[in-house]
Every structure is written in structure tokens, then in C-alpha cells.
Amino acid sequence: MSEVYAARRARLREHCNAGGTATALVTRPANVRYLAGAAPQGAVLLLGPEDDLLLCGDAPGGGRDHDARPDEALRVHPLPGAGGDPAVAAADLAAADGAESLAVEEHHLTVTRHRAIASVAPRLRLDDLAGTVEQLRVVKDEEEISCLRIGAEIADQALSELLESILVGRTERHLALELERRLVDHGADGPAFATSVATGPNAGRRLHRPTDRRVEEGDFLSVCLGAAYRGYRCEIGRTFVIGTSPADWQIDLYDLVFAAQRAGRETLAPGAAYRDVDRVARQVLDSAGYAEGIPPLMGHGVGLEIDEDPQLAPAAMGKLDACVPVTVEPGVHLPGRGGVRIDDTLVVRPEADGGPELLTITTKELLAL
């Protein structure tokens, strides 16, 4: 794996050189992990003209990335003593090495940290690395996609087991906790994000946080979960009906959201504009009169973070590439009544390779449970 990380750092170095900066400081944890193979608590990556250095904070062994190991080809520099900011130490080292400028992640560094870096190395010109590493992360290699695929299998499995159990009378909170336990049972590092279970009037709300409401006959039940596997995070969302037969309004609403989600999925192709995927799904909902209660975006990239570039939203600029994993997740929520969300993770693939690869394969038929 070491060559993978070295190659990623080499690409970042090219970008920096093209931008006129030979040295860069990466602080955002997912970016550090992408380039270094691991991001121990507080660690930062100093990318030098030739040599790179991982500076760790004072809590080695802590943090979310406990299982990951840094690239062995990378020099690792533990900070002596407590309380020091590795980003400040990195700037100090860069200045001592004669660097003239340092590109930093201004969208991640706070004003206070940025000032501390400037004051330890007053002769260093601080540039903005901006979202360079995030952009490098958009297109995944097959190793990364394989982690997402395994994560999706784990989430599918956890969900299918839940569906076999009795649901009526159980609370949203308990169902969410049980799903998370099953994710870990099946080999996930943990949940990819806080599992959402929404019943009755809560169903269909994006990012709904589970409450003590119990599942009742006749409810819509919407579930959104994902597994983190080797750091990679996927997402699946499904909506079910509780009881023997759905009401007509439930069937109509489900069919509509399903049609919107299918339209979005079918638009995924290399070269498709981000906003077109959003538009195609959104207009199915719009044309049925649901301009309200529709989420601000129809999908987003996934990877080391659950919400990455690209955003599939009305104002998004850019086009899809092959090997970009995204969610397609339209929904409608009717206040007081509930609603429907359907959410898949797919990988953009060219037509010649069979089109978009669906990672989350749980059925999207409307199941009455």
C-alpha cells in the first residue's frame, strides 16, 4: 500500500509546485489519512519539496484511526511534551528548512491556529491550499471502491436482519442502536454516521435523529445507515410500511420518490453535470407538486467522509468522472404525516463497463412489514 500513499503525495506535490508553493501543511484529518495512510489524533502532514513528515499530537493511540497504520515510508515525528500544536511545530520546521512559503488549509484551520503558525514563522508566506486534497480524493481507485463495496454489503446485511425481526412497539432509538450493533457484528469499524430511524410523522426526514417514538401499525418507517470499513463510509436509506397493506397515499408517495431516485441513478455517467443529476430527480418531485419538503440536494460523494465532493445540488458546478462514488437520495416529507426517502450508494462507471455500479443492493420494492 505504501506506493499508493507516496503516489498521492506526489500528485499533491505536483499541484503545489504548479501553484508556486513547494511546501504544504495538511491538517484536515480525512486529508491526512488519505495521504499518510492514517491520521492519529491531531496529526498533521508536512509535505516538503522532497521529503514528507507526519507530526503527531500528544495523544498517540487515541482518535478514530486507531486501527490504521501510517505509511511506513513516511517519517513520523512525535511531538515531545503536552499541549503543543503539531501544525505550529510543522511550520517551525518548514521555516528552519528554508521554505519561503507554506500552503495551508484555510477552510480547516481556525483563525487562532493560523495566527499561531504565522507568528512562529513570520518570514514564511502562508498561501491557501484550499480544497486541493479534497479534489484529489473525488475519483477513487479500485482499492478504495472495494472498501466501500464491503461497507455496503455490511449495511445491507444489518438492514436485512432488522427486517426479519418484530418492529411494532420498538422505539426509533432502539432500532438505531440495534442496527449499529449489527454493523459491528458484521465487521464494520463502526457506523459511518449516526444511524437514522424515523417512524410515522418523522419518516422521510433527512438527518432525523432517533427519538423514543415507537413503531405503530400503518407507519412509514424510514431507515438510513452506513458502515465504516477501513475508514471508507457508505450510505443506504430505505422506507417501509408497517402492517399488512399500505394506504393509497403511501403507495403513491413511494412510487413518486422511487421514480425520482431511479431517474437520478440513470443519469449517473461520466460527463454528466452534477446539477443535472439533481435536476432530473428533483423535477419528478416538483412536477407532482412537492416543491416543499424536498431536501436541498439529491446526493453527494462518499469516501473517507460520509459527505464529500461532489454535491449533487442545483447550484453545483462540475461533471462526474468514472470511479466517483455518490449517493442518490431524493425524499419527500409531509409535515405531520411522514414521508419517504430512498438512498443508494453507486459508483459512476462508463456505459461500456455496464453503467453505474450499485453498491447497496437491498430491494427498493415497497415492503409491508
Next chain:
Amino acid sequence: MSEVYAARRARLREHCNAGGTATALVTRPANVRYLAGAAPQGAVLLLGPEDDLLLCGDAPGGGRDHDARPDEALRVHPLPGAGGDPAVAAADLAAADGAESLAVEEHHLTVTRHRAIASVAPRLRLDDLAGTVEQLRVVKDEEEISCLRIGAEIADQALSELLESILVGRTERHLALELERRLVDHGADGPAFATSVATGPNAGRRLHRPTDRRVEEGDFLSVCLGAAYRGYRCEIGRTFVIGTSPADWQIDLYDLVFAAQRAGRETLAPGAAYRDVDRVARQVLDSAGYAEGIPPLMGHGVGLEIDEDPQLAPAAMGKLDACVPVTVEPGVHLPGRGGVRIDDTLVVRPEADGGPELLTITTKELLAL
């Protein structure tokens, strides 16, 4: 409750006026919640010379504070449309209202957001609010302490139930998940932080992230957990021995850490210097020759965040007040062998009120399970 939040905002307004700034922008979520009663996803609080405003992001209903409701006396201003930053909108409003300066939380705002605020309101002088709100949060009222007390009871209960079950053969991950489920069963909003369960050579490591290692006979088992209750977060840590009788080295190490923790607890009093609490506990460990493997601090404040001011650390400046809840959590970790941590949450109280109030009452005898 509304008067509580209004009184907190009035105190912040006094601080700001004393600092020469009539208008402040609070962005750090725990600070927003402290002053507004809730912090919906992305919400910011604009504290004006007379009137205050809560500006919400585009994901109402999402976020961690779903159960909390904003102070009803507060104007709530939802942002129209997607993608706008409420902090930028707030600065725009402040400038339109004729404000000359705006104090912002430079330790929370990124360089990019700070620049966006400056560019939308170029005539507004941006000052640093620094840790003003964090300092207001240090001393708790009895309502806040009552939330911490209930949270501690929940954590005690979850832990005592776990101790009644069979532990040998179960993995760290599963024990941690079971503890988190029990926290929710007993009424917690959720875990206060990622529950840590550490066995054998992992035991005693601060912030250890649970692995697939199984509990074995003869192991040390250290557990650290906490409940979030109405937003308030407490912490308890205990170490046990698995099997019929602990080894001599285990008893000796346990007794040592217990003595250090007791010394720290007994130092808690209004007027005690933060660093003295650290020193008193630390020197018990130092004098036994364990300068290595000791955590960088012996405790910290808790409240709306699990790690707040004060820090009970060697270089900390300041003195304890009454009604400040803190942890006392010394530990020793011996690489390859494991170790011991003992962690309580206590509230500083004057001698006349009976001295420090212990919130986490699970026994600290060395139990062999």
C-alpha cells in the same frame, strides 16, 4: 428556563460592552446552545446591543440537538435557500443595523469563514471574542449540575449491569456497544463520548478505542463511559480484574492509582489551583517511578462538552471555584502489560457544604469479576 438563557446573554453582553464591542457572533455549537437553549445544525447566535437573534442553517431538525428547543424569548431567523452560511448572514445583518464592530470566535471560525464575514461587511471591525463564552460556562448552576448528576446515575447503572454479566470471551467492541445501549435504555440522549473498553495489554490506555480483543482470565479490564443527559456530559472510568484473584503486581498498581486519584479528589476545593490538583495526583505516580505512561493531565471540566475548561494539567493557570464539575482521572499504562485508570466526575463544593460532591458513585474497590 427562558430567564436563564436571557441572563446568560446579559452577562455576555456586559463582557462585550466592557471590551468595547456592542455586537458579538457566537458560532461554536456548545456556546450557542448555552446561550440560546438549543443549537440546531449550523445555527449561530447574533448578540446585538439590545436584541438577540438565532440564525439557523438549512438543515432544521437535523443535528445533535434535536430534542432541545431554542429559548422562546429569542427571535429565530431561518435562512432562505440552501448553502448560505448563517455566520455570514449574521454579519450582514449586524452591518445593516449600523454596528461598527463584531466580536467573533476566532478559535472556532476557519480562516475561510472569517474572510467571508469580512468581505460581506467590509466596514465592520472584526474583534476576537476569544474564550469568553467558554469562561462563562465554567461555573454551573444547580440546574446544570442536576443534569450531570442524572447523567452520572445513568452511567453508574449501565456499568453495574455490565458487571453482573459474563465478560470472559467477549470483545472490547461488543462490551462498549452493550454499555452504550444500556445508557440509552436508562434514559440518556446517547453516550457522552465514544465508550472505551480496554482489556489486557490495552487496559489503562487513555482514549483507547475498542478492538476485537476478547476478555481473558487474568486481564485488567478498564472501562470509561458517560451519559449525555439534556446535553450535559459526565464521565466515569473504572478498572477491574478478570478472574478469581488479582496478581500482586495488579494489586500494587491498582492501589497506587487509587491513592493518586484519592489525593486528587481531596485537593478539590474552591481556591485550589488547577495545577495543584494535577501535581498532587501526579506526584503519587511519579514517586513510585512511573513518570512514563502517565496521561498529560489528571482531569478536566465537563458540561455541554465532555472536555471543557478547566484543564487540571501541569501548566494550567487558574483556581477552582465552587460549582465547577471536573473529572479526576489518573492512570498508569505499562506497555505490553496493561494498566489502571480510575476516573470520577465531581463537583467542587466548599468545605461547609461537605466538600467535593461525587457524582459517579460506583465502587472503587478492586473488583475481581
